[in-house]
Amino acid sequence: MRPSRDDVSTAARILVxxxxxxxxxxxxxxxxxxxxxxxxAVLLLPGGIYEAPRQxxxxxxxxxxxxxxxxxxxRLFGAxxxxxxxxxxxxxxxxxxxxxxxxxxxxxxxxxxMVFASPAPNYPEARLLETMIGIVVxxxxxxxxxxxxxxxxxxxxxxxxxxEVNEVLTEASQQVVTTRMQPIAAxxxxxxxxxxxxxxxxxxxxxxxxxxxxxxxxxxxxxALAPRIELAQRCTITLQLFxxxxxxxxxxxxxxxxxxxxxxxxxxxxxxxxxxxxxxxDVSISLQAAEEAIAQHRSRYPDRFDALLRSxxxxxxxxxxxxxxx
Numbered sequence: 001m002r003p004s005r006d007d008v009s010t011a012a013r014i015l016v017x018x019x020x021x022x023x024x025x026x027x028x029x030x031x032x033x034x035x036x037x038x039x040x041a042v043l044l045l046p047g048g049i050y051e052a053p054r055q056x057x058x059x060x061x062x063x064x065x066x067x068x069x070x071x072x073x074x075r076l077f078g079a080x081x082x083x084x085x086x087x088x089x090x091x092x093x094x095x096x097x098x099x100x101x102x103x104x105x106x107x108x109x110x111x112x113x114m115v116f117a118s119p120a121p122n123y124p125e126a127r128l129l130e131t132m133i134g135i136v137v138x139x140x141x142x143x144x145x146x147x148x149x150x151x152x153x154x155x156x157x158x159x160x161x162x163x164e165v166n167e168v169l170t171e172a173s174q175q176v177v178t179t180r181m182q183p184i185a186a187x188x189x190x191x192x193x194x195x196x197x198x199x200x201x202x203x204x205x206x207x208x209x210x211x212x213x214x215x216x217x218x219x220x221x222x223x224a225l226a227p228r229i230e231l232a233q234r235c236t237i238t239l240q241l242f243x244x245x246x247x248x249x250x251x252x253x254x255x256x257x258x259x260x261x262x263x264x265x266x267x268x269x270x271x272x273x274x275x276x277x278x279x280x281x282d283v284s285i286s287l288q289a290a291e292e293a294i295a296q297h298r299s300r301y302p303d304r305f306d307a308l309l310r311s312x313x314x315x316x317x318x319x320x321x322x323x324x325x326x
Contacts, residue, residue: 006153009146010046017041017141021134030133031126036114040134041142049142050208056135058100059107063131065094066111067124079116087112143212150205151221154198158225161198161232162278164191165239169271172246173264176256185243188236195232202229227323228278234319235274242312249309259301263309269293270313277320287324290317 018038025034044052069090077083091109098105115124168187206222209215249260269290276283
């Protein structure tokens with residue numbers, strides 16, 4: 001599998017930031033082998049440049065706590081077995097106290113172990129300085145070096161989602177003609193998490209970009225995607241409802257009800273309106289046509305089963321209209 005553009009950019013960003021951190025520490029005379037400075041980029045940048053500042057603060061806090069605890073233990077008990085046991089106990093407690101996003105901050109215990117294992121008398125101070133320099137380099141250079149285009153990424157993902165949903169609805173409209181069962185409800189369920197993942201990615205990018213003035217010009221493009229992603233989240237729920245009702249009707253014995261036989265035009269009209277909305281196009285005409293098709297079908301087939309069958313499509317059109325009016 002070929003690496004993506006983001007993978008290559010992240011690798012190059014880590015390489016440059018690690019090298020700059022290393023040579024900055026060497027140039028300042030902090031250490032001849034400042035591994036701690038270089039490793040900051042390796043640990044922080046894979047999570048994304050916009051998440052790096054928050055992770056960096058937690059990492060620095062963990063280093064400070066680890067250095068303080070380990071220095072106190074070593075001065076009181078020396079490099080003894082008792083000191084090592086105390087180090088493990090206090091380090092484990094420290095990982096829980098200074099947790100990050102409900103996850104233990106392992107940096108506390110890692111720092112304590114490294115200080116305990118290093119014979120150099122000035123290692124704790126060097127460890128702090130190296131970590132600080134590494135964090136500064138990551139925060140300053142990270143956003144400048146090949147920043148990701150989150151809007152483009154989400155646009156591509158939204159387009160892929162739109163195509164998958166359109167294919168499912170096309171298959172649904174064909175089912176009532178062929179009366180062949182196809183697992184469209186399962187297919188909708190399989191893509192249901194993608195809009196939620198896009199929403200999480202969008203929210204994280206908007207928070208991160210707001211911290212960097214040089215990237216704030218990207219916010220309008222991201223904000224323009226928000227209604228479409230929200231619509232994608234809503235339509236997976238409404239279309240799941242329609243798919244389940246359709247499969248329930250197709251499982252019935254005997255000929256299909258007239259209302260189900262006539263449902264294909266509604267599905268096609270809804271699919272077209274949804275496709276226009278998710279692509280960011282003008283939905284006024286397609287939405288009106290779909291709503292008129294729903295109204296005509298309701299007047300001809302007012303039965304309870306037909307109403308249930310239409311409900312998923314009707315709610316999808318309602319979501320489209322509310323998105324278009326925002």
